[in-house]
Amino acid sequence: MKNIQKIVLWSAAIMFIFAGPSFAHFAMIIPSTDVVGKDDNREIQLHLQFTHPFEGGPQMQMDKPEKFGVVAGDKVIDLLAALKEKKVDGKSTWETNFKITRPADYIFFLVPKPYWEPAEDKYIIHVTKVIVDALGAEEGWDKPIAGIAGLPLEIVPLSRPYSLYSGNIFTGQVLKDGKPAPNVDVETEWWAKGGAKAPTDCHVTQVVKTDPNGIFNYAMPKAGWWGFSAVMEDSKPLKFEGKDKKVELGAVIWVKAYPMQ
Template sequence: MLKRCLCLSLLFLVVFPAGAWAHFGMVIPSQSMVDQNHRQLTVDFSFSHPFEGVGMVLERPERVTIVKQGQVTDVTSELVSTTIMDKKGWQLEYAVRRPGVYTIGMEPKPYWEPAEDCFIIHYTKTLVAAYGAESGWDAPAGYPMEIVPLTRPFGLYAGNVFQGQVLYKGEPLAHAEVEVEYYNREGDATAPTPYMVTQVVKADANGVFSYAAPKAGWWGFAALHTADYTMEHEGEAKDVELGGVLWTRFSKWQNH
């Protein structure tokens, strides 16, 4: 039996090497809905494999912003270095003082991934609703690559169908591939097969995709596209993978 398990483990590593795991930019606030009892947000910024709980180094982002009703606040200077999944990440403390929908977004520095022979730039965001306000959740953030929610991205139950639209340079990206992954923060979820670590859905001709989250918690949606430019690495031009990443929290159904 032990020999069989070792063989299966080796097969797992050969067929699904660690370098092939999906990368996700991560912006995870302490809550997705703010009320009078929870006014302070702690926001974690990382670059990781969320299901496996394996982190990568995230250098200080190029820019972190909070957008409310079109007003952009740059909070990059307020980031504090921290450790997330045993790797360098960043943290922000932010007091939510007024009602509104807050889009917290990160533009990271390009990340060189030797396993994929390309640079990775994941424009990552999440939305937080405060004090009963909910207008503006479907407004684009203006990133070169992003997912605009078509389902209100807060106040969701596990099992709800979530829809989003993939935009590239502000226009719908037809048939975009979207990777979906659960943030296995407690490490209590297991995948019966490696194929089920990262779910994959494809957008339609209008860039619209749908997904029903089977478990409560934070779920990341990453739309991927190769940029129309290259970046130099050791004297060679390399492709750039652009990601538009959206993190959304689904909650358990509450009974009396």
């Protein structure tokens, strides 16, 4: 009994030490616009980073991604070589410009290198998407791209993922290995560029769960960019210093809510 009590006490102490505020990490792809009209500049800028969006940091290191590209129609364009490193607070982020050539919904995707998070004793891989509608195409946004882009998981939007208003409900479906992922936590954060104040630590990251079909809903209360991250544990561990470590797989999507004029 004594040993068991000791173990229980130690476990409680360790959990207390590590509990702290729950910092949610998000990989981000933020384009300069989510809708390119016929009279707009056809060159858009994209910025990739790994951070805590609501708190405005800390900035985390993003090594050169494993995959970065765009799906337009049935074409996949590899954009990895076009990424340029930009240091923010001493950490790597990535930028590129992309020229729109024809009407389409451009689905940008990112597969980062596994990020080692010592505080959580695990790796984090956030597979991220953002969708830009160009030249009035307004179609293609609802197609899963995991197959042609080679992604392990993704959020497929069921709400059109551009030209949204604040107050809209955003609905998405989480697919892992092509199948709906039920009962998964979807973490949601608003991107507050310099950091925003929350009434409690608990308010920083909102959480909704997926239903038996992998579907989740969230009403965005404010204009700006919103990130949704469906977080799962990968079945395959990765090694850190020779030991098997858990891998957090996230399917992330970013959408922009506009203020209603």
